[in-house]
Structure formats: C-alpha cells, structure tokens
Amino acid sequence: MILTGHLYKSILFRQSNLVDEITFDPKAFPVGVIGDKFVIKATPDRILAGIESYKGNSPQFDRLRNLGNKLEKEGNPVLFLVEFDF
Incomplete structure (x- = not known):
C-alpha cells in the first residue's frame, strides 16, 4: 500500500x-x-510510592502530589494525558 500526501512522525x-x-x-x-x-x-500504588520517595520539588510534582492525595493504593489505573514539546 502506498500513501501519498501524508506526513507521519516517529517518536522515540x-x-x-x-x-x-x-x-x-x-x-x-x-x-x-x-x-x-x-x-x-x-x-496508583506505584505512583503513590514514587511520590512518597521523591526528594525534589517542581510545579509538575506539586500537581502530581495533589493528584496523589485523591488516590487509593488499590484503585483503578490512572491515565495521564501527556504532551511532549518536540
């Protein structure tokens, strides 16, 4: 199959x-x-364990910490919507 006029990106x-x-x-x-x-x-259990062991501080981490306050270790998986600046 040949596709023309389309641009595809590979992300590593x-x-x-x-x-x-x-x-x-x-x-x-x-x-x-x-x-x-x-x-x-x-x-959630791994996210919470990471939050508890993290030693740094950043605006992104503060948002994650706020999310962690609402999580239960045995809860459903969490979906992150992430936009990378390429």
Whole structure:
C-alpha cells in the first residue's frame, strides 16, 4: 500500500523519562494517542510510592502530589494525558 500526501512522525522516548518525570511508575506504558498527546497508563500504588520517595520539588510534582492525595493504593489505573514539546 502506498500513501501519498501524508506526513507521519516517529517518536522515540526513554521509559525512564516516563518514570522519573511523569508517572513514578516503572511499569507505566502508552496506551493510545489523542491528537498530539499520549495517553499513558499507570497504577496508583506505584505512583503513590514514587511520590512518597521523591526528594525534589517542581510545579509538575506539586500537581502530581495533589493528584496523589485523591488516590487509593488499590484503585483503578490512572491515565495521564501527556504532551511532549518536540
């Protein structure tokens, strides 16, 4: 099959960037795409464990900490909508 007139992008990312900067879940993974954003699935118990062990501070982390206040460890997986600046 030949497609003409379409532009496709390949995106490479490091799993460690998802863990360290976004979800704190080493088993988080992309499950889909909405427009220019990735949908990433993570589990609450791992997110909460990462929040508790994190030593730094940033506006993104403050938002994640606020999310963590509303999570239950045994709750349903969390979906993150992430937009990367490429």
